[in-house]
Amino acid sequence: MKSENNKFLVKLDNTGVFQNNKWLVKGVSLEVERGKIVTLIGPNGSGKTTTAKIALGLYKNIQGKVEKFTKKIGYVPQKISIDWTLPIRVLDFMLLTQNLSDDEINTALNLTGVEHLKNNNLRNLSGGEFQRVLIARAIAKKPDLLVLDEPVQGVDFKGEIALYELIKTISDKLNCGILLISHDLHVVMSATDYVVCLNGHVCCSGTPQAVANDNKYKELFGDRASTILSVYEHNHDHTHSPDGSIKRKQ
Amino acid sequence: MFDDFFIRALIAGLGVALVTGPLGCFVIWRRLSFFGDTLSHSALLGVTLAVSFDINIAFSVFIISSAVALILLKLQKTTNLPGDALLGLLAHSSLAVGLVAIGFLSFIRFDIMGLLFGDILSVTKNDLIIIWVGGAIILFVLKLIWKPLFASTVNYELADAEGMRPERVNAIFTILMAAIIAISIKMIGLLLITGMLIIPAAMARNISNNPKQMVLFSIIGGLLSVVIGLFGSLEINSPSGPSIITAGLILFILSLIKIKRLSQLNN
Numbered sequence: 001m002k003s004e005n006n007k008f009l010v011k012l013d014n015t016g017v018f019q020n021n022k023w024l025v026k027g028v029s030l031e032v033e034r035g036k037i038v039t040l041i042g043p044n045g046s047g048k049t050t051t052a053k054i055a056l057g058l059y060k061n062i063q064g065k066v067e068k069f070t071k072k073i074g075y076v077p078q079k080i081s082i083d084w085t086l087p088i089r090v091l092d093f094m095l096l097t098q099n100l101s102d103d104e105i106n107t108a109l110n111l112t113g114v115e116h117l118k119n120n121n122l123r124n125l126s127g128g129e130f131q132r133v134l135i136a137r138a139i140a141k142k143p144d145l146l147v148l149d150e151p152v153q154g155v156d157f158k159g160e161i162a163l164y165e166l167i168k169t170i171s172d173k174l175n176c177g178i179l180l181i182s183h184d185l186h187v188v189m190s191a192t193d194y195v196v197c198l199n200g201h202v203c204c205s206g207t208p209q210a211v212a213n214d215n216k217y218k219e220l221f222g223d224r225a226s227t228i229l230s231v232y233e234h235n236h237d238h239t240h241s242p243d244g245s246i247k248r249k250q
Numbered sequence: 251m252f253d254d255f256f257i258r259a260l261i262a263g264l265g266v267a268l269v270t271g272p273l274g275c276f277v278i279w280r281r282l283s284f285f286g287d288t289l290s291h292s293a294l295l296g297v298t299l300a301v302s303f304d305i306n307i308a309f310s311v312f313i314i315s316s317a318v319a320l321i322l323l324k325l326q327k328t329t330n331l332p333g334d335a336l337l338g339l340l341a342h343s344s345l346a347v348g349l350v351a352i353g354f355l356s357f358i359r360f361d362i363m364g365l366l367f368g369d370i371l372s373v374t375k376n377d378l379i380i381i382w383v384g385g386a387i388i389l390f391v392l393k394l395i396w397k398p399l400f401a402s403t404v405n406y407e408l409a410d411a412e413g414m415r416p417e418r419v420n421a422i423f424t425i426l427m428a429a430i431i432a433i434s435i436k437m438i439g440l441l442l443i444t445g446m447l448i449i450p451a452a453m454a455r456n457i458s459n460n461p462k463q464m465v466l467f468s469i470i471g472g473l474l475s476v477v478i479g480l481f482g483s484l485e486i487n488s489p490s491g492p493s494i495i496t497a498g499l500i501l502f503i504l505s506l507i508k509i510k511r512l513s514q515l516n517n
Binding site: 053056057058071073074075077080082083085086087088089091092093096097098121147 | 278
């Protein structure tokens with residue numbers, strides 16, 4: 001029983017949040033396993049971030065049950081604003097919730113391509129650079145569970161692909177589970193193991209293939225969305241490097 | 251050496267500045283200056299209690315300020331009033347209740363001015379012990395909770411998600427605020443304690459680029475303010491608390507010049 005539990009990092013059982021007289025999200029069940037990427041998709045206000053926060057245990061009063069099987073968690077929130085009153089460099093931010101050696105800091109920043117910004121002030125970074133720092137911070141200590149809430153927002157197109165590949169590599173290499181929120185259906189449909197489509201409740205879920213063919217998914221995202229999978233898979237054959245390296249492809 | 255009232259005041263002031271330096275940084279980072287005001291206003295009630303029941307002032311102020319802080323946390327959860335309205339409510343009502351209570355104590359002559367603005371003459375050897383021992387405890391606890399407190403200052407949910415238990419450290423920090431007000435009220439006076447917390451830290455913000463540096467400069471700024479302020483007050487016979495705060499203000503203005511220079515260099 002115990003060893004089977006170890007496979008799971010977090011389990012949500014029929015969870016929901018009721019706040020200010022309305023349901024932010026309800027009836028969500030999902031589980032994140034080691035080495036697997038679970039993606040939440042859905043329109044704005046469909047409860048993606050709420051679901052991620054349920055998984056992280058950020059709500060005091062929820063319906064249903066959440067079980068967490070690890071304490072080593074890395075979190076990239078959807079939004080962080082750094083106040084002017086707080087002077088903080090990338091270096092200080094990396095050490096926010098963890099103790100890291102210089103090597104660990106450099107490696108993590110190097111992976112997301114922002115090592116040169118180590119001594120810069122957090123407020124002086126661009127949106128994309130800041131996201132890269134957020135990801136570097138979350139992966140630096142090799143967590144068991146990564147929760148990424150739109151981790152590549154504001155990152156340039158080329159960087160976006162590289163970062164998603166990095167995320168995929170991390171999940172394979174560290175054998176950690178990833179709960180991902182993404183608007184990029186291309187990526188969701190190609191690089192993830194399990195998709196949960198939300199619209200205040202679980203609209204449909206399953207493998208990317210199954211979700212793409214689901215009528216509810218088509219209703220929510222339109223007909224064109226379901227063709228994404230095939231389009232992507234075509235591209236995928238031609239651009240995937242055989243060693244699965246995370247270097248940017250030209 | 252401790253027999254001289256001025257030396258006592260100086261040692262007391264330096265002890266206070268060592269503690270207000272780092273705490274003041276958090277007050278600025280977390281936008282708690284009005285919260286500091288509220289706690290220190292409520293200190294008047296604590297002083298009244300101390301006099302009526304003949305207990306130590308620092309102790310009773312600590313109890314009352316902590317109680318007010320806890321009431322505030324409770325009110326924030328149970329009412330829909332905005333935070334600043336709640337703070338105003340507690341600050342002014344506890345000040346008023348404190349003044350009414352003083353009215354009942356007509357048999358004792360109260361040095362209201364000393365209470366509001368601090369009085370170097372009133373610092374005793376006993377107060378020195380309270381300031382330095384209390385201050386050491388505050389700094390020790392702050393050191394222990396530094397990481398989770400700083401993390402939850404930067405982003406509460408991030409800290410919560412990664413196991414930093416922000417609610418607990420926030421409560422501890424609130425108690426530390428009550429404690430610094432309790433040990434410094436005699437020295438600075440209840441109307442000016444928040445100034446001692448904020449002004450050196452604000453000065454430090456102008457000239458630092460990382461959190462530890464800001465804490466260091468804030469401490470140095472506080473120490474300098476105490477030395478300059480106290481010697482100045484001796485020279486021109488001004489009240490001690492306001493002189494220390496004025497010295498801090500001068501340092502702050504000087505730090506603005508540095509900022510101007512820096513931005514010119516960048517252009």
